Amino acid sequence: MSHRVIAIAGKGGVGKTSISAILAGELVKQGRCKALIVDADPSGGLGMALGLSVRRSINQLRVDTIQEIKKKTIDDRDLSKQLDFILMDALNEKANLAFIAVGRPEEVGCYCSVNNLLREAIETLSIKFDVTVIDAEAGVEQINRKVVGSVDHLFLVADSSVKAITVAESIDTVFSRINRSGRTDLILNRIESPEQADAIATRTHLNVLGWIPEDSTIRKYDLEERSFFDLPACPAANAVIAIVEKTGILTGIGLQAGPMTANDT
Numbered sequence: 001m002s003h004r005v006i007a008i009a010g011k012g013g014v015g016k017t018s019i020s021a022i023l024a025g026e027l028v029k030q031g032r033c034k035a036l037i038v039d040a041d042p043s044g045g046l047g048m049a050l051g052l053s054v055r056r057s058i059n060q061l062r063v064d065t066i067q068e069i070k071k072k073t074i075d076d077r078d079l080s081k082q083l084d085f086i087l088m089d090a091l092n093e094k095a096n097l098a099f100i101a102v103g104r105p106e107e108v109g110c111y112c113s114v115n116n117l118l119r120e121a122i123e124t125l126s127i128k129f130d131v132t133v134i135d136a137e138a139g140v141e142q143i144n145r146k147v148v149g150s151v152d153h154l155f156l157v158a159d160s161s162v163k164a165i166t167v168a169e170s171i172d173t174v175f176s177r178i179n180r181s182g183r184t185d186l187i188l189n190r191i192e193s194p195e196q197a198d199a200i201a202t203r204t205h206l207n208v209l210g211w212i213p214e215d216s217t218i219r220k221y222d223l224e225e226r227s228f229f230d231l232p233a234c235p236a237a238n239a240v241i242a243i244v245e246k247t248g249i250l251t252g253i254g255l256q257a258g259p260m261t262a263n264d265t
Contacts, residue, residue: 003126003127003129003130003131003132004130004131004132004152004249005126005131005132005134005150005151005152005153006131006132006133006134006151006152006153006154006155006249007040007133007134007135007136007151007153007154007155008020008023008133008134008135008136008154008157009136009137009138009154009155009156009157009171010138010156010157010158010164010167010168010171011138011139011158011163011164011167011168012138012139013159014157014158014159014164014189014190015157015159015189015190015212015218016135016136016138016155016157017041017045017046017049017135018049018218018222018228018236019155019157019187019189019212019240020037020046020049020133020135021046021050021228021231022228022231022236022237022240022241023133023240023241023244024037024046024050024097024133024228024229025228025229025231025237026237026240026241026244026250027096027131027133027250028094028095028096028097028229030250031095031096032096032250033096033129033130033131034096034097034098034128034129034130034131035096035097035098035129035130035131035132035133036097036098036099036100036125036126036128036129036131036132036133037050037097037098037099037100037132037135038099038100038102038132038133038135039054039099039100039101039135040101040102040134040135040136040137041102041135041136041137042102042103042104042137043104044101044103044104045135046101047099047101048225049221049222049227049228050099050227050228050229051226051227051228051229052092052094052099053092054092054100054101054103055089055090055091055092056089056090057090057100057101057102057103057104058090058100058101058102058103059102059103059104060103061086061087061090065086083120083124084124087100087124087125088125091125094229098125098129100125123150126150131249134151139167139171140167140170140171140174151175151179151182152181152182152183153182153183153184153185153247153249154171154172154175154179154182154183154184154185155185155186155187155209155244156171156172156184156185156186156187157186157187157189158186158187158188158189158200159188159189159190159191160188160190160191160192160196160200165200165203165204165206168186168204168206169204169205169206172184172206184206184207185206185207185208185209185247186204186206186207186208186209187208187209187210187211187212187240187243188200188201188208188210188212189211189212190212190213190214191211191212191213191214192213192214194211197211209243209246209247210239210242210243210246211239212236212239212240212243213235213236213239214236215234215235215236215237217231217232217234217235217236217237218231218234218236218237
């Protein structure tokens with residue numbers, strides 16, 4: 001399997017974290033590759049969905065490192081040499097999967113520094129894994145700051161709302177400008193019927209890779225804060241796996257996916 005970095009992005013509340021969690025669970029179940037899972041949303045939803053604690057967030061690493069530099073217990077010129085060890089020590093591992101979170105900045109101000117370190121961390125860590133999955137922050141902020149500049153495949157998630165589709169298209173525009181080699185596809189979530197999915201597909205220029213039905217099992221696991229590693233087979237999970245398999249990420253064989261049809265579930 002060739003190394004791949006994928007990101008899942010979209011408007012807040014469209015279910016991208018659930019999709020990321022389902023994908024993480026499938027990667028563990030298959031056990032075919034080493035996977036790095038990055039919770040890049042400061043709200044930390046992916047860690048909760050997976051039931052994985054954060055050993056040290058990337059933001060905590062940044063704050064701690066700054067303090068060490070101020071106390072002169074570490075030389076900033078040697079920081080790059082130690083970054084690899086620092087990041088590996090922060091990983092929470094489960095089977096063939098390693099998890100790390102960006103965390104929420106405690107200080108008031110711009111996210112520039114934590115986003116820069118996040119990008120460097122992903123680039124440094126991802127080369128050690130077969131697949132890197134990034135659950136991106138809602139909206140276009142991280143995309144615009146080139147946090148996901150190293151991404152090979154961007155999955156945009158949207159529900160049936162016009163606003164969600166508009167946000168997905170905006171993210172695609174920014175991503176295409178900063179990453180000319182990356183691929184973008186749209187995944188429709190919480191869809192009621194093939195007809196609804198087809199109607200939405202006609203209203204956007206984005207390639208619709210597939211759609212995910214509304215599923216009470218997903219809502220139950222969210223409400224009860226149960227780990228998606230324990231998620232049973234259900235319509236939504238089956239749809240996510242089938243959609244991602246089109247890209248070859250789960251099998252290591254890249255497929256050229258065409259436009260969605262009513263049979264794509």
